[in-house]
Amino acid sequence: MEPPVNSSNHPHVEFEHVSKSYDGRTLVVRDLNLSVAEGEFLTLLGPSGSGKTTCLMMLAGFEAPTSGAIRIDGRSVHDLPPRKRDIGVVFQNYALFPHMTVGGNLAFPLEVRGLDPEQIRERVRRALELVRLGGMEDRRPGKLSGGQQQRVAIARALVFEPRLVLMDEPLGALDRRLREEMQFEVRRIQRTLGVTVVYVTHDQQEAMAMSDRVAVFEEGRVEQVAPPEILYEEPERQFVARFIGDNNILYGSVVGVDGDFCRVDVGGGIVKAFRIAPSRLGDRVAIAIRPERVSLAPKPGVYHNEFDARVEDILFLGDHLRLRLTVCGHSDFIAKIPNIVGHGAVLEGDQVRIGWLLTDCRSLEAPGQE
Amino acid sequence: MAGALRKPQLRAAALVLPLSAFILATFVAPLVTMLTRSVYDPMVADTLPETLALLHDWDGQSTPSEAVFETASREMVRAREDRSLGRVATRVNRVESGLRSVIMKSARRLHRVKEVDSWREAMISIEPEWGEAKTWRAIQRAGERITTRHYLHALDLQRDADGSIVLQPPQRRVYLPLLKRTLAVSLGITVLCLLLGYPLAYLIAHAPPRRANLLLLLVLVPFWTSLLVRTTSWIVLLQTEGVVNDTLVALGLIADENRISMIYNMTGTVVAMTHVLLPFMVLPVYSVMRTIPPLYMSAAASLGASFPQAFRRVYWPQTLPGVGAGSLLVFILSIGYYITPALVGGQSGQLISNMIAYHMQQSLNWGLAAALGSILLGCVVALYLLYDRVVGIDRMRLG
Numbered sequence: 001m002e003p004p005v006n007s008s009n010h011p012h013v014e015f016e017h018v019s020k021s022y023d024g025r026t027l028v029v030r031d032l033n034l035s036v037a038e039g040e041f042l043t044l045l046g047p048s049g050s051g052k053t054t055c056l057m058m059l060a061g062f063e064a065p066t067s068g069a070i071r072i073d074g075r076s077v078h079d080l081p082p083r084k085r086d087i088g089v090v091f092q093n094y095a096l097f098p099h100m101t102v103g104g105n106l107a108f109p110l111e112v113r114g115l116d117p118e119q120i121r122e123r124v125r126r127a128l129e130l131v132r133l134g135g136m137e138d139r140r141p142g143k144l145s146g147g148q149q150q151r152v153a154i155a156r157a158l159v160f161e162p163r164l165v166l167m168d169e170p171l172g173a174l175d176r177r178l179r180e181e182m183q184f185e186v187r188r189i190q191r192t193l194g195v196t197v198v199y200v201t202h203d204q205q206e207a208m209a210m211s212d213r214v215a216v217f218e219e220g221r222v223e224q225v226a227p228p229e230i231l232y233e234e235p236e237r238q239f240v241a242r243f244i245g246d247n248n249i250l251y252g253s254v255v256g257v258d259g260d261f262c263r264v265d266v267g268g269g270i271v272k273a274f275r276i277a278p279s280r281l282g283d284r285v286a287i288a289i290r291p292e293r294v295s296l297a298p299k300p301g302v303y304h305n306e307f308d309a310r311v312e313d314i315l316f317l318g319d320h321l322r323l324r325l326t327v328c329g330h331s332d333f334i335a336k337i338p339n340i341v342g343h344g345a346v347l348e349g350d351q352v353r354i355g356w357l358l359t360d361c362r363s364l365e366a367p368g369q370e
Numbered sequence: 371m372a373g374a375l376r377k378p379q380l381r382a383a384a385l386v387l388p389l390s391a392f393i394l395a396t397f398v399a400p401l402v403t404m405l406t407r408s409v410y411d412p413m414v415a416d417t418l419p420e421t422l423a424l425l426h427d428w429d430g431q432s433t434p435s436e437a438v439f440e441t442a443s444r445e446m447v448r449a450r451e452d453r454s455l456g457r458v459a460t461r462v463n464r465v466e467s468g469l470r471s472v473i474m475k476s477a478r479r480l481h482r483v484k485e486v487d488s489w490r491e492a493m494i495s496i497e498p499e500w501g502e503a504k505t506w507r508a509i510q511r512a513g514e515r516i517t518t519r520h521y522l523h524a525l526d527l528q529r530d531a532d533g534s535i536v537l538q539p540p541q542r543r544v545y546l547p548l549l550k551r552t553l554a555v556s557l558g559i560t561v562l563c564l565l566l567g568y569p570l571a572y573l574i575a576h577a578p579p580r581r582a583n584l585l586l587l588l589v590l591v592p593f594w595t596s597l598l599v600r601t602t603s604w605i606v607l608l609q610t611e612g613v614v615n616d617t618l619v620a621l622g623l624i625a626d627e628n629r630i631s632m633i634y635n636m637t638g639t640v641v642a643m644t645h646v647l648l649p650f651m652v653l654p655v656y657s658v659m660r661t662i663p664p665l666y667m668s669a670a671a672s673l674g675a676s677f678p679q680a681f682r683r684v685y686w687p688q689t690l691p692g693v694g695a696g697s698l699l700v701f702i703l704s705i706g707y708y709i710t711p712a713l714v715g716g717q718s719g720q721l722i723s724n725m726i727a728y729h730m731q732q733s734l735n736w737g738l739a740a741a742l743g744s745i746l747l748g749c750v751v752a753l754y755l756l757y758d759r760v761v762g763i764d765r766m767r768l769g
Contacts, residue, residue, distance in 0.1 A: 062668055082671040095669035099687045108683065109673035160674065 010074030011035035012164065012196045013059065018068035020054055020220075028054050030220040032068070036198060038163075041190055043199045045207040045243075046217030052200045055217075056166050059198060060089050072164065088157030088165040088195075092172060094149050096141035102128070102152050103137030109160040127159040128152075130189060147178045154186065158193065165190075167199045171206065183209050204244050208232070216240050236276055238364040241288040248294075248333050250287040251366055254279045262363055268328030272304045273363040284366040291322075293360035294335035296352060303355030309333070311350045321346070325354065408520050408740035414513045417458045418445045422513040425506060430533075434506055439489035442509075443480045450477040458512075464735060465519065466508035472497045504531070520741035545725070545742065552722040553749070555640060556704040560651075562644045563700045564693065567651035571692075574652075575659035586656070593649045601713045604642040608633040608714075634716025642710045647703055651696035658692030694761050702750050722746060 013036040020029040029051040036042045044052035057063040059070060061082035069076050077085060096105050106124040115123070128134050131151035141149055150170060157165050170186070171179045187210050190197050201207055207214045208228040215225040216239070223237045235241035242249065252266035262275040264287055271287050279285050298306060307327050315322040320336045323346065327333040335354060337346075346352065415422060421442040428434050449455035455477055463470035479496045486492045493500040511519060511529070522528060522535065526543040530536050537543070574585045592600055607613045615629045624630065632638060662685065670680035708723040715724070722742060729739035 060668075060672055062671075082668070083674045083676060085672075086674070087672065089669065089672040091665055091669055093663075093665065095663070095665045097666060097669075097684055097688075108670070108675070112673065112675040112679050112683075156673070 010071070012038045012040070012073065013198065014069075014071040014074075015055070015059075016069045016071065018055075018058065018065045018070060020051070020058060020063065021066045027066075028220050029058075029065075032220075032222060034215060034222060034225065036196055039194045039196055041187070041197045041199065041210060041212045043201060043207040043211040043214045044217055045201060045204060045214050047202055047243075050217040051220040052202075052217045053168055056168055056198060056200050060087055060166055061085050086160075086162050086164075088160070088162040090153050090157045090165065090167040090170045092168045092170070094141070094153040094170075096149060096152055096156070098140070098142055100141075101137060102133070102139045102141060102144070105141065105152060106137075106156050106159045109156065113160060123159055127155040130158065130192070131155045131185070146174050147182065150174060150182060151185070154189065158189070158195070162195065164196045164198070167197065169201055170199075171201075171203075179206070180209075186210060208244070216243060218243075235288065235362065235364070238286045238288070238367065241286075241362070241364060246291050246334060246336075248289045248291060250289070250328070250330055250333075252285065252287065254281055254283045254285055254363075257281060261358065264363055266328050266330070268330075269307055271328075271361065272358050273361040274359065276362050277365040279363065279365075285363045286366045288362045288364055289356055290360060291334040292320075292336040292338075294337075294354055294356050296323075296335065296337050296346065296354060298353065298355035304358035305361060306353065306355040309352050309354045311346055311348055311352060314346065314348055325352075327354065404740045405744055406740075407736055408744050409518065410516055411461070411520075411737050412515050413454075414458050414461050414509070415515045417449045417454050418442065418509065418513060421445050422510065425510050425513075428506065428510075430507060430510075431503055433490070433501055433503065436488060436490050438506070439493055439500070443476075443483075443489050443493060446473065446477040447481050450481060460734075462508050462512040464523070464738075465511045466504060469499065469505060469508055472499045472505070476500070507531075517737075520737040521745070523738055524741040524745055545722070548720070548722050548725055549745070552705060555636070555643075555721060556701050559640060559644050559647060559704045560697050560701045562640070563648050563651040564697060566644070567648055567696065568655055568689075568693070571652050571656040571659055574656050575662075576664075589649050589652050592645065597646065597709060598713075600646060601642055601710050604638065604645070604714055605633060608638060608641065633714050634719070636715070636719045638714035638716065639711045639719035639721070642714050643704055643707055646710060647700045650699045650703060654695040654699065655689060655692040658689050658695075662688050690761070694757060698753065698757055701753065705749060706746055 013034075015032045015034040018029060018032040019027050021027045028049075032051075032055065034042075034055075044055060046052045054063060058065050061077065061080060064078070069078065071077065072085070096102075097108070100108065103124055106127055107120050110120045110123060124137060125134070128136055131154055133148060133151050133155065136144075136148070136152075141152060144152065150173075153170065154167075157167075167186070171182050174182060183206055186197075186199075199207075199210065208231075211228055213225055213227050214231055216223045216231065216237075218239045224231060224235065224240045226234070231240060231244050235244060235247075238249065241247045250264075250266045250271065252264040252271065254262050255265045255270065256263035257275065257280065260275055262273055262279060262285075264271045264273055264285055266287065273287050277283075277285055295303065300306070309325040309327045311323055312326060312331065313324040315324075316339075318339065320338050323335045323337060324331075325333045325335055421438060424438045424441055425434065428438065446455060449458060455473065459470040459473040462473060476493060476496045480493070483492060490500075499505045511517075524545050526538045526546040527535050528538050570585075570589070574582050574589070577585060605612070609615070610629045610631060612633075614632065615624075618624045619626050619629065632641070666684050666688070667680050670684045671677075675683065706723050707721060708727060711719050711721045712724055712727070715721070723746070726739045726742045726746075729735045729742070
């Protein structure tokens with residue numbers, strides 16, 4: 001009964017030039033190319049309406065791509081109805097069958113596969129233990145807490161031992177504490193079983209915490225696919241830089257290009273930055289600088305970028321101070337200063353000197369330029 | 371705290387006061403009267419009180435004593451004068467047929483008799499039935515103030531000579547077969563409505579909003595049409611010279627002389643009633659279906675279920691509250707349905723309600739009509755309780 005393990009060098013899942021339109025005019029997914037490796041945890045991250053759920057539904061078989069191909073283990077699944085794809089799906093609102101017990105819900109996929117009752121009981125028991133709900137077989141889903149229902153939904157998607165599991169914002173309805181707990185839980189289960197997971201969320205922290213790789217969606221397009229650290233440290237697109245964590249964005253035009261670096265006039269000064277977007281002299285670009293990479297009162301000569309700034313607001317946040325500064329004429333430049341000895345002396349209205357490294361400063365494409 | 375809660379409740383109760391009064395006057399009161407009438411009938415007891423008192427000590431087998439004859443003749447003559455004898459005779463006749471004329475004729479003759487040696491001889495000479503014990507037993511039975519005889523009658527039961535309850539001989543059974551037929555026809559109509567209505571409700575529940583509204587309107591149009599119009603339309607369609615038969619003949623499917631009789635029989639009743647009651651099935655089922663998220667079927671498919679499997683295991687069980695409500699509604703409505711069978715049922719398509727109407731309007735045996743009605747009410751209540759036990763009434767969804 002074990003599905004053949006992918007021994008070839010095909011990725012487990014492949015999207016190839018996939019586009020999707022519901023009305024024939026607007027594309028909700030545009031020319032998507034994406035591959036997921038065996039055993040990988042890939043998250044589709046994006047704001048609502050960015051096409052990530054549509055991608056998931058196409059993979060599950062509930063929607064058909066308008067053009068392009070989706071392959072699982074190198075085979076196109078175009079003609080395969082959902083029930084034959086052998087993919088576990090965890091739905092946003094769990095979709096647990098209310099008229100069946102927890103055990104009934106879990107047994108359902110096994111019963112339609114014609115397993116014998118003894119085997120079904122054993123598998124249901126093991127699946128419930130995996131999600132730490134051992135012995136809950138006879139409960140009704142409606143009598144369980146949100147977190148427990150979520151575990152049951154995950155157990156049901158895993159009980160028939162699919163190699164690929166899709167999860168559509170599975171933790172969206174849970175409160176914050178429970179959500180963080182479940183993030184570990186889902187990750188643990190995925191590691192234990194070694195299944196491939198394609199996970200959809202709009203919560204970037206969740207995506208960062210759980211994923212091997214994250215695909216950032218924006219208006220039906222994948223902006224960047226990368227492991228969470230890379231996505232944070234090396235955003236390649238302005239949308240990614242803004243969407244993942246906090247970033248200061250300064251707009252300006254390129255006044256000098258030197259290989260991987262460029263100099264950008266941001267109005268009140270020249271910023272030296274990593275040249276990510278292939279920009280030429282005179283191009284408008286966006287400069288992204290992480291607030292926590294900005295230093296206060298730097299030693300002269302250490303940082304490539306040094307500017308005078310005026311402190312507008314100070315928020316005391318315990319472990320760090322959050323300063324709102326006016327730099328080079330931009331009034332909402334944020335700097336996060338660690339709360340360590342010597343930084344407590346800043347007051348609102350002070351004139352300060354700030355600096356940041358060239359490598360923490362990336363020049364990206366500005367909106368309206370492709 | 372309790373007082374603060376009670377005040378708004380009182381105000382709410384005051385708001386439904388007119389409705390409560392209306393229901394009390396037009397529904398509860400007649401219902402109670404009817405139920406009372408089925409077990410309580412003082413007519414004979416009030417007209418022949420002394421006779422009945424004397425008969426109380428009678429052994430029930432021999433010919434009663436002279437005193438009984440004397441009192442009976444006196445009370446019959448008096449009743450004849452104040453014109454209540456006819457009603458008494460009718461009631462006695464219902465216990466033992468043939469006695470109406472015996473009583474009426476005897477009273478007419480006895481009226482003229484002034485002085486006799488033996489009232490017993492005199493009465494037996496007028497009608498030999500007075501010499502038989504069963505005549506007096508009939509008077510005794512008809513004289514019961516609180517009586518079960520209407521119920522016995524309604525269930526085709528009777529008391530034999532020694533007073534024990536037995537079934538009527540088969541050829542005299544009327545109501546039990548009719549009740550059985552009514553229950554069977556109601557069940558059949560319910561099943562038909564379910565078979566026809568369920569797919570329709572499914573279609574409406576899963577159609578895009580515009581088409582769903584149109585379809586729902588089509589379901590409701592017959593609902594808004596007068597019952598009489600709908601029923602007579604069936605007559606136009608189904609009668610021997612009707613549209614359906616004409617079409618079949620024109621198409622050569624049946625010969626002109628073999629036209630099918632589809633109306634004024636059970637077929638007519640079933641067809642017309644199914645049509646009339648269909649919306650009562652479609653609406654509750656539809657309203658339940660609409661609350662079932664399509665996600666469940668997607669989930670079932672993702673778990674490997676084929677459509678029939680998903681339907682049977684996931685969809686159908688969730689529609690049961692609607693199916694239960696619709697079935698109960700259709701069954702209860704059809705069990706007491708009157709107009710349609712009366713119009714298109716002919717002889718063989720009559721149901722128990724038509725018999726009740728007959729006893730109300732033609733034979734004027736209101737006690738029996740009330741007993742039949744009460745039995746019908748009992749059937750509905752029993753069904754309701756059964757449903758509550760099996761499914762749970764709080765799970766019923768009417769809309």
